[in-house]
Amino acid sequence: MNWKKALKQTLLVMSFSAVLPAMAEVGFPEKEELTFGFIKLTDMAPIAIAYENGYFEEEGLYVTIEAQANWKVLLDGVIDGRLDGAHMLAGQPIAATIGYGTKAHIITPFSMDLNGNAITVSNDIWKKMKPNIAKNSDGKPVHPIKADALKPVVEEYTEAGKPFKMGMVFPVSTHNYELRYWLAAGGIHPGYYAPHKGDTSGQLDAQAFLSVTPPPQMPSTLEAGTIYGYCVGEPWNQQAVFKGIGVPVVTDYEIWKDNPEKVFGITAEFAEKYPNTTIRLTRALIKAAKWLDDNNNANRPAAVKILSQSNYVGADYDVIANSMTGTFEYEKGDKRAVPDFNVFFRYNATYPYYSDAIWYLTQMRRWGQISEDKPDDWYKDVAAKVYRPDIYAKAAQSLIDDKTIDAKHFPDFATETGFKKPQQHFIDDIVYDGSAPNAYINKFSIGLKQGDKL
Known part of the structure; x- marks a missing residue:
């Protein structure tokens, strides 16, 4: 053991001896030195903040954070062990676990x-769309x-x-x-x-042809005329506004209010081999997420300054701030208040709900990525394999016990089922009930339904 590692362990023991018994x-973390991956998007913020604010080190974790070229490289890195965990698309652990694209058991303890x-x-x-859009009294x-x-x-x-x-990221x-x-x-x-x-x-x-473009390349691909539109996370929509090359027409908040986005993914093997490490990294991420939403987003300007660094998102401060600080600019000059454009902690955002996982599975089935019908219980079983509220609850309860975060900020773990109440806030007014996935799939006029085969 080298002297640096010995010193780290000595300091770790000293720090742990000073904390409350519940802590x-x-x-102790079974694995202290970790490498996490991310894609250059503002929603990787909990990882950056957990690092910059020292939350990982508070948990005895010494973390290296590495940007990845694209989502496939990132996923492969977690599967082959080059990365211990990563900022992931919510669909990635689910798809890997059911064997779509890549077969691997990936879990998430943290949304x-x-x-x-x-x-x-x-x-x-946009010019062609505008005549088809109603105007407010101010002409917007x-x-x-x-x-x-469209x-x-x-x-x-x-x-x-x-x-x-059109472009999408994966x-x-x-x-x-x-x-x-x-x-x-x-x-x-x-x-x-x-x-x-x-x-x-x-x-x-298809009537609209969708293909993959990595997030940071979206604006340049649009500018080149290779695609006519795209769906991506920030700051790459606001970047199009700043560059004067495109217009964001709708946010995902307007498509599905308070929809789940990214997750933190690790292998099931990692969680089993390093259970304390898993709980501790979850604790650090929870603390970071709360800091990001504290006091009505009061910490967002500081977060934007961190994210604008080249080793994180690397976009201009003003571009990232346009959405991260509670506003969103559509057509140039049409900036509107959207305080919940980015939510990291409130509304139980960090809790890994089974119903969130099931929604992704319903869309995989709707568009043929899942080729055959599955019974409702299959959807629930897959969700329970991938989304791990049990790990989250242990991490959260320990934060409650050591008085780091008040219990009021979390679900009631004694009664929580992992299923949200039926959700109504979709752009087409179709209600989603995660406990009845096949009934939900059958509501759509476009897409595969129960019994359909290609």
């Missing part, structure tokens, strides 16, 4: 945020803007023999499902996947 019940995405179109497409567009306004534009391109191309990303949801709600078919036929393009029967 000691968590136990990283709510909302945070938007759909942006090029200036040319009425929001939310539905895809109904449908005549897509039809115009189709009639001219030009495929209408086949199992929230962005893919949100973009598809918005398009389909406006009568535009975003296409099917047919993995059982070897077709993973997601473009079968």
